[in-house]
Amino acid sequence: MITFDIITIFPRIFDSFLRESLIKKAQEKDLIKIKIHNLRDFTKNRHKTVDDRPYGGGLGMVLKVEPIFKAVKNIKKGKAKVILFTPRGKQFSQKIAYQLSKAGQLIMICGRYEGVDERVAKHIADMELSIGPYDLMGGELPAMIIIESIARLIPGVLGKKELLKERITKEKGFIEYPQYTRPEIFEPQKGKKWPVPKVLISGNHKKIGDWRKKRAKSIGK
Numbered sequence: 281m282i283t284f285d286i287i288t289i290f291p292r293i294f295d296s297f298l299r300e301s302l303i304k305k306a307q308e309k310d311l312i313k314i315k316i317h318n319l320r321d322f323t324k325n326r327h328k329t330v331d332d333r334p335y336g337g338g339l340g341m342v343l344k345v346e347p348i349f350k351a352v353k354n355i356k357k358g359k360a361k362v363i364l365f366t367p368r369g370k371q372f373s374q375k376i377a378y379q380l381s382k383a384g385q386l387i388m389i390c391g392r393y394e395g396v397d398e399r400v401a402k403h404i405a406d407m408e409l410s411i412g413p414y415d416l417m418g419g420e421l422p423a424m425i426i427i428e429s430i431a432r433l434i435p436g437v438l439g440k441k442e443l444l445k446e447r448i449t450k451e452k453g454f455i456e457y458p459q460y461t462r463p464e465i466f467e468p469q470k471g472k473k474w475p476v477p478k479v480l481i482s483g484n485h486k487k488i489g490d491w492r493k494k495r496a497k498s499i500g501k
Contacts, residue, residue, distance in 0.1 A: 281311060281313060281434075282312055282313070282381065282383060282384060282430065282431075283312075283314075283384065283385045284312065284386050284388065284423075284426075285315045285386070285387045285388070286314070286315070286317065286388045286390060286420075286423050287355070287387065287388065288318070288390040288392075288418075288420055289318065289320060289343075289392055290390075290392070290418070290420060291316045291317070293420045294314075294316050294423075297424050302431070302432075303428065303431060305437075306431055306437045311435075311436050312427075312431050312434060312437070314427065315355075317355060319347050319351055322347040322350040322351040323347050329344070330344060330347050331344060339394060340393050340394030341394060342395050342396065342397055343391060343393065343396045345396075345404075348396070348397075352387055352389075352404055356385070356387060357385055358384065359384070359385075360383070360384070360385035362387045362404060362405045362406045363389065363405060363406070363407050363408075363409050363426070364389045364401055364407070365388065365390060365408075365409055365410070365411075365419030365423070366391060366395070366396070366401065366408050366409075366410060367410050367413075367415045368410070370407070370409055370410065371409075371412065371413070372410065372425070372426065372429075374499065376409070377430050378433065380430055388419070388426065389419065390419030390420050391418060391419045392419075410422075411425050411426075455496050455497075455499075456496065457492040457496040457497070458495055460477070464481060
């Protein structure tokens with residue numbers, strides 16, 4: 281079982297995510313464990329201050345190193361991986377998802393405002409990650425993406441081992457090909473038809489396999 285520990289100043293963002301679909305079922309089956317930690321609980325003043333103005337000036341506020349240090353120290357057990365979400369981090373991929381799925385505990389630090397004190401990246405985090413070449417308001421959405429992509433690799437979460445064997449390889453990442461379902465012919469308007477490729481309804485599994493292989497794309501190398 282893998283444990284995901286998320287450090288955030290907006291814990292309620294995760295409420296519906298944790299209570300729906302396969303993520304909910306995986307927790308109920310004890311295949312994964314997800315814990316949300318409010319960063320404000322690790323402050324020492326009565327205002328529960330987690331941010332401050334940056335040295336040297338600049339726009340906005342920056343999350344302080346001290347409460348994050350205390351949170352990680354309190355949460356971390358053994359050889360946990362500590363992840364900091366930042367636009368400057370390495371871009372997340374299927375290959376990284378496989379690597380992280382082997383960890384027993386993942387601690388994810390969700391930044392907010394104008395960023396996080398650089399000492400968190402230098403001395404606390406083991407890895408800086410980004411989910412794409414763009415900026416977000418915080419690290420909560422990236423944390424959900426990481427949880428979903430890793431959780432589906434845990435045996436029993438998807439329900440069928442074949443789903444992973446057919447579509448994912450450790451070396452090539454995620455293998456994706458076009459898929460169709462009923463109706464065989466869809467008519468969005470009169471005189472216009474969107475048919476399913478004939479090979480897919482031919483019943484010839486070799487031809488179907490060749491068709492899929494030809495159109496497959498490898499994602500997340």
